Amino acid sequence: MPKKPQEMKPSTAAAKLDVYLPATPEEFRAGMVTRDELAALQADPPAWLTDLRRNGPHPRNVVAARLRVSTSGLARAGVTEALTTEEINALIAEPPEWLERERQTFEEVRREERRIAARDADRRATQP
Structure with a gap:
């Protein structure tokens, strides 16, 4: 069968x-x-x-990736609808204050994640 x-x-x-x-x-x-x-x-x-x-319209994860922010950052900014490529490009061309703030927050979180991953890799490498 x-x-x-x-x-x-x-x-x-x-x-x-x-x-x-x-x-x-x-x-x-x-x-x-x-x-x-x-x-x-x-x-x-x-x-x-x-x-x-x-x-587009693009789902939230794609919008967040193209804007270089988290999906939580989109929610904090009140962006709940799907956006088109044209709308995303307009935000990139003239970033509002919330976008600048969320990009900075996103980069800080990514930097901290990289630091922790490197620290954990070092710990694994030194363990017998």
Whole structure:
């Protein structure tokens, strides 16, 4: 008996594709997505997927990455909606005060994470 292909919810597939689920076509949102279908979308993205990735609207994790802030930083700033590439570029071109502050906070957190990782690696290297 052939194995049933593994399926995932459209929300999971959208997250794996880094796209905003409400902006995807109805056919994508309507049914389950198999691992093979997901792999095919990743290997040879259709026009709708290419367009969504290029122009948005983008999910919060993508918006945060493009702005170089955390998703928590977006929430603190009151950015709860998906943003388009154009909106993200406008924020980058003329960064508001909250964006500058959140970028600084994000960089401090990353610097501390790197320091702790280096410290832990040194400890592991010196243990017998």
